[in-house]
Amino acid sequence: MIPQRASYRDIPLYAPPKRPCRVDLSDNTNLFGAPPSVERAFHAAVSRVPRYPKGYAPDLRQALAASLGAKPEAVTTGCGSDDVIDSALRAFLEPGDTLAFQDPTFVMVPLFAKVNGLRPVPVPLTSRHDxxxxxxxxxxxxxxxLCSPNNPTGTALSRAAVERVVDGASGIVIIDEAYAEFARGRDFLDLARTRPNVLVTRTFSKAFGLAGLRVGWGLGSPELVAEVEKARGPYKVSSVAEAVACEVLTKDGEWVRARAEDAVACRERLRSELTSLGLSPLPSEANFLMVPLPGALTVAEQMRERDVNVRAFASLTGVGDALRIGVGPWPLMEAALAALRESLR
Structure with missing residues (x-):
């Protein structure tokens, strides 16, 4: 018999209901295509494949630091921003320690808590989703x-509430900004620059269109980042992924901003269509809408039968059953709306 940790035995694989569908709106990735620089950078990096990447992604750290007006020592990277978050938990918490987080939020956070032997403590959002x-x-x-804009609700946290948390925290505050490029309000990068206990994480998987390469990063004080770097290991970002991310970051900024604007426009058009169906999507600053809907799991399954995949949630705190619908080019939205109308009948 294989020995197992008692706290680990019942942890399931992360495997949300999914099947191959012609229209997949379940992952909140960039459905407008890959940035222009990807193919060129990818081919240029092929010669690096036989060798290990440089330890701790120095080229990407330098490029990110230059774009942020920070020192490279204030930037950490990882295999997606979820890897940066996981590394931070290992760096700052002992098994048995408490990890507290807003509820609902990114589903991987309570999972990371259990995998790392921590005590997860969800704290419900307010009635205003703050x-x-x-x-x-x-x-x-x-x-x-903290997560803002929040996954899965799409709602943004208020500046006052976040600063209250940061000012009163006895330890580290992680602010997950995976969807910041789609938000119209102020971000929280300034807190990572000015407060020694704040780590802001972001990703290349959403607005930047590089989900398949798995690249994320974080900004914080050099002292905080040094601890996260120790926890992450040296080779979390492949040489190809690092080269492509650097190229897109430095050459494709205008493309990324334009596609983010396209996503926001489609989001608001989708909101109008959903409202006309009698539904009430939550306010969103991300590239998706959360739609409270009794029986959402059944509706999502019926939509999959019509070749459209969306993410369904059951009994979310303060929300109830709901569909999360990612946004992309409008023809995909039309297909999703048609499938939803048929499923609601």
């Missing part, structure tokens, strides 16, 4: 996790 700063601080957790 973080309950006092309740989160009352947990006394050494690490607090």
């Amino acid at each position: 973080v309950d700063a006092d309740a989160l601080l009352a947990t006394g957790a050494k690490v607090l996790y």
Whole structure:
């Protein structure tokens, strides 16, 4: 018999219901295509494949630092921003420690807590989908996790509530900004620059269109980042992924901004169509809409039968059953709306 950790035995694989569909709106990735620089950078990096990548992605750290007006020592990278988050948890928490986070939020966070032997403490969002700063601080957790715009709700946290958390935290505050490029409000990168206990994480998987290459990054004080770097290991970003990410970051900024604007326009057009069906999507600053809908799991399965995949959630705190519908070019949205109309009948 294979020995197992008691706290680990019942953890399931991350495998949301999915099947190959002609229209897949379940992952919130960039459905407008890959950035122009990808193919050129990819082919130029092929010669590096037989060798290990440079340890700790120095070229990407330098490129990100230049784009942020920061020092490379203030930037960490990883295999997606979820890897940066996981590394931070390992760096700052001992097994048995508490990890507190807003609820609902990114489904991998409670999973990371269990895998790392931590005690997950979800704290419900307020009725306005903002973080309950006092309740989160009352947990006394050494690490607090925030997500804005929030996955899966799409809602943004208020500046006042986030600053209240950062000011009152006894340890590290992780602010996940995977969807920041789609948001119209102010981001929280300034807190990572000015507060020693803040790590802001971002990704190349959403607006930048590089989900298949798995590249994420974080910004924080050099002292904080040094601990995360120790936890991540030297080769989390492949040489090809690093080269492509550097090229897209430095050459394709205008393309990324334009595609993000396209996604926001499609999101608001989709909101109007959903409202005309009698539905009430939540306010969103991301590239998706969350649509409260009783029986959402059944509706999603019926949509998959019509070749459209969306993400369904059951009994979300403060929301109930809901569909999360990613946005992309309008023909995909038309297909999704047709499948949804048929499923609702």
